[in-house]
Every structure is written in C-alpha cells, then in structure tokens.
Amino acid sequence: MASSAVDSLELTSATLLGTVIAVQANYYLVKLQPTLEYPSLPVTELLCTRRARLKKVGQQVMVGDHVEVEQPDWAGQRGAIAAVHPRSTQLDRPPVANADQILLVFAIAEPALDCHQLTRFLVKAELTGLQICLCLNKQDLVTAAVQTNWQQRLIQWGYQPQFISVQAQRGVDALKPHLQDRITVVSGPSGVGKSSLINTLIPAAQLRVNAVSGKLGRGRHTTRHVELFDLPQGGLLADTPGFNQPDITCTPTELANCFPEIRAQLAEHRCQFADCLHRGEPGCAVSQDWERYTDYRQILEDCETQAQAAHDSATPDEAFKLKIADDGQLQAEPRLQAKKYRRVSRRSRKQSLEDLRYELDGNLDQLDTWEDLDAFSEYE
Numbered sequence: 001m002a003s004s005a006v007d008s009l010e011l012t013s014a015t016l017l018g019t020v021i022a023v024q025a026n027y028y029l030v031k032l033q034p035t036l037e038y039p040s041l042p043v044t045e046l047l048c049t050r051r052a053r054l055k056k057v058g059q060q061v062m063v064g065d066h067v068e069v070e071q072p073d074w075a076g077q078r079g080a081i082a083a084v085h086p087r088s089t090q091l092d093r094p095p096v097a098n099a100d101q102i103l104l105v106f107a108i109a110e111p112a113l114d115c116h117q118l119t120r121f122l123v124k125a126e127l128t129g130l131q132i133c134l135c136l137n138k139q140d141l142v143t144a145a146v147q148t149n150w151q152q153r154l155i156q157w158g159y160q161p162q163f164i165s166v167q168a169q170r171g172v173d174a175l176k177p178h179l180q181d182r183i184t185v186v187s188g189p190s191g192v193g194k195s196s197l198i199n200t201l202i203p204a205a206q207l208r209v210n211a212v213s214g215k216l217g218r219g220r221h222t223t224r225h226v227e228l229f230d231l232p233q234g235g236l237l238a239d240t241p242g243f244n245q246p247d248i249t250c251t252p253t254e255l256a257n258c259f260p261e262i263r264a265q266l267a268e269h270r271c272q273f274a275d276c277l278h279r280g281e282p283g284c285a286v287s288q289d290w291e292r293y294t295d296y297r298q299i300l301e302d303c304e305t306q307a308q309a310a311h312d313s314a315t316p317d318e319a320f321k322l323k324i325a326d327d328g329q330l331q332a333e334p335r336l337q338a339k340k341y342r343r344v345s346r347r348s349r350k351q352s353l354e355d356l357r358y359e360l361d362g363n364l365d366q367l368d369t370w371e372d373l374d375a376f377s378e379y380e
C-alpha cells in the first residue's frame, strides 16, 4: 500500500503524458503532449523503454497507447514508459490501441470498383467495431452520373461515401473534419490512392507513390511495422498494411451483424430464432431482396467452411493457425507471412530514431535495455 502511494505521488509530481506512435522490438517512440507540469516540452518525441514493473505484470504497449513517461533524458531524447492508460479500443491486426475509425479507401475507377471486394473490406472493417469512413477516390475518372449511381447504391447498403479525387484535389478538404483529433486506421486495396491521399493529408509523411512494383512495396507492407502519423489539424493516421487483406474470420452470427442492411431490418423486427442466420428459416425477419444478400450468403458459407475445417483438423493447415475467439469458438486465422524490413525512411527524424525503426531488425526482439541498444549500435 505504502509503496503504491509513493509511486502515485512520484507520478503526479512529474508525469509526462504521450501517445505511442511507433513500436520496434522493445522500444517505443512516444509523442509527448503538453500538460500543466510540462507546459512546454524541450522535444516532442522520446524513445522509450518499458519499466520493469510493466514487464512483470505482462502489460503490453501498443501503437496508439496513451502512456505515462518517467525519467526523461531530454538531451538523449529518451525516457521510460511507467504506465499505460486503459484502452478505448484495441485492434490486434494491425496492433493499434485507441483507434476511433477505419478510413476505407477504394477507387471508383482504375481499378474498377468491385462491389464484392468492397463488401469483404467493409465486413472486415465492421468486425473491428470501429466507425467506418468510406472514401471513394479517383472521382475525376468518372462522370457525375456514374458517381451518383454509386452513391445511391452505397447509401442502400447503409454507407455514406465521401467522393474525392486526390489528383484533382477535390473532396479532400471535406474529409479532413472526419479525421480531426481521432486515431484513424487507413485500409483499402492496392492502387486506389491510399499513399497519394496520405501524402496530401500529411505532406511530411512522403510515402512512396506509384512504385507499384512488389519490391518497393515491401517497406510498408510488412505487418510488424505500424506507425502513426500526425495530421496537421490534429489527429493521427495509421498507415498500416496489416489491414489490407480482406480475410474474414468470424462466427456466422457476427457476420450477420456486419451488414447494415441486416442490422436495419432486425431493428424493426426480430427473427423467431435467436440464432437465425437469415437464409429462409421459419419466422426470419430479414428479407432476401437486397443487393448484397448473395454476398452475405457467400461469405457466410466461407465462414462456416472455415469454422468446420478448424474443428475437423487435428493438424491444421500450415497456412492457418487456430485461435480461440472472444466467444470461445475455435477459428482458423491465416498465418502472417514474415517479411523483411526495408531500410527506407519516410520522414527525417534523429538518426537514433531511424536506427530504432529500420536498423533494428526483427531478430532483435530480445533487446530491451538502453545498454542492449547501445551495444547494438556500437556493433553496427
């Protein structure tokens, strides 16, 4: 008791608050926020380790976490994370804490808008429980009539799409208020203009655009690298590839809940059976007369096949790992492929921070003290 009282006294007298914006091995880059105790800060970011007592209790630290930092070494730009505040949300793939919404980006043309693919991305986004902001880019490539047609269709689905053209600089300003002061995870298939959009929103991010070749794509297509970028108007954007595969692993009941069309109908009437999957069961309250009904049935079948395969196989397929879901059900989840980091810098930061993110490769997870890091840097 006495020691925790002392601890909290220490914290209140000199606690720095911040948000973890990048994680590499056991090091955390924390963006600091001014507080009463620290109204003006000598630097805006500190490279931090995690205090031993957090490790002892198994407290993980994720990108997006709101943390308390102790022992700032302003000259060395280092510190130690002493506490992690409770998370409002938690995504596991990609690992991001406190995200508010998914910004789902698709192109209305080039590549042609594929409504089945869009549905799978939407379902995956719905499964996170976060808000969804649907953004259709390359509006410059279609006529007003085509745009209106898509708009009407998507409204029927239950979404309010934002039409933009990054290239023609249309609609991007209208998007900004949706992103302000929130943590947004960007998602969407390849080639739709995600990097172009992020570059427009955050000129300092300087992502690579249009290096469509697979080779160069590796830099940000590594699933372990999650990073938050500051929006000039306030707010953080996670440009993370971990979300780009619309693989759907959920229970049939969860799936039904991912379709706004079904949710809307169930808000009006209940089905006779609580576990109704809305495929013609007696007393089902969900009509089959809506555009994406066949998509729903298809994905439902996929989920059932997957769940069955997971139950049946004693030695699971190499490409899948088994996972116990929140509801206790067994699920098959595709294994992530290990990919190499590329040493590409998107943003000029102090060399020590670049070292952290690009020189520390995945095999250095064991390092977790400054001595380890210094020893590694000297070795390099």
Ligand SMILES: Nc1nc2c(ncn2[C@@H]2O[C@H](COP(=O)(O)OP(=O)(O)OP(=O)(O)O)[C@@H](O)[C@H]2O)c(=O)[nH]1
Binding pocket: 137, 138, 139, 140, 141, 164, 165, 166, 167, 168, 189, 190, 191, 192, 193, 194, 195, 196, 197, 208, 209, 210, 211, 212
């Ligand atoms: N016509 C048109 N082309 C655009 C627009 N926005 C981006 N593009 C082009 O679309 C191509 C793909 O853009 P990127 O920003 O690299 O797309 P991405 O979604 O980041 O793609 P990945 O990196 O593969 O995930 C580039 O050639 C861009 O110049 C737009 O509003 N209109």
Ligand SMILES: [Zn+2]
Binding pocket: 271, 276, 277, 278, 279, 281, 283, 284, 285, 286
């Ligand atoms: Zn039903």
